[in-house]
Amino acid sequence: MTERDWEGDHQRLLRSASHQDGLHGLVSVNYWGYSASSAPGRRPTLERALARARWARDGRPTAKLVDPPPTLHGWLQAAALRLGQGDIAEALLAVNQIREFGQMSFGSKVLMAMEPTTCGVYDRVIYEALAEAATADPAWTPYVAIPNSGMSKSKAEVYARWCELLQHRAREMNRYPVGVGGWDYMRDPALKTPWRAADVERAFFVSRDIRVLGSPVLPPAQAL
Structure with a gap:
């Protein structure tokens, strides 16, 4: 499969x-x-x-x-x-x-x-990579929430913000050829399937490289 x-x-x-x-x-x-x-x-x-x-x-x-x-x-x-x-x-x-x-x-x-077109996973690996990025650049802070210590409306909003970023990045990657270290998504020249939110999330999961996500595109919000 x-x-x-x-x-x-x-x-x-x-x-x-x-x-x-x-x-x-x-x-x-x-x-x-x-x-x-x-x-x-x-x-x-x-x-x-x-x-x-x-x-x-x-x-x-x-x-x-x-x-x-x-x-x-x-x-x-x-x-x-x-x-x-x-x-x-x-x-x-x-x-x-x-x-x-x-x-x-x-x-x-x-x-x-x-719905992989609009949603990605937000787990411990994603959280730790984003938290590390936020330490170096506070602009990433609105995307940081501990994923396994209870839920709240504010955490759900962090997740929605994360998915919006993934969607934005997928549109960018479809608009311009983007090489991603550690992610061989386009290994098959015949593969014409466009990037989706889930694909961007998987690329980031594999590489843990914040450059995969481009730049934060949403205004900063209060961290959780």
């Missing part, structure tokens, strides 16, 4: 009218997130990913309440509606209502899978 196949499957599942499809999409995103990001030294990565995927499907073993699939599907539909309206912050807050997706990191993974 190619990356584009994965994206197509998850867009279909997460936007499906079937609540079972929606649950399938959520479980898959949860598995993908942990299998890709778990620290192997802590425990086998795939074992941990499978355990977390079961939590997303069935609830945690100690959970007193487990949301039924129709409830989870309702939050997914709310997120898709907000994305369609261009309100990324509210879309993230909708996803955050789903157990196991209450943090920026995994909530953003769902939105990226739902």
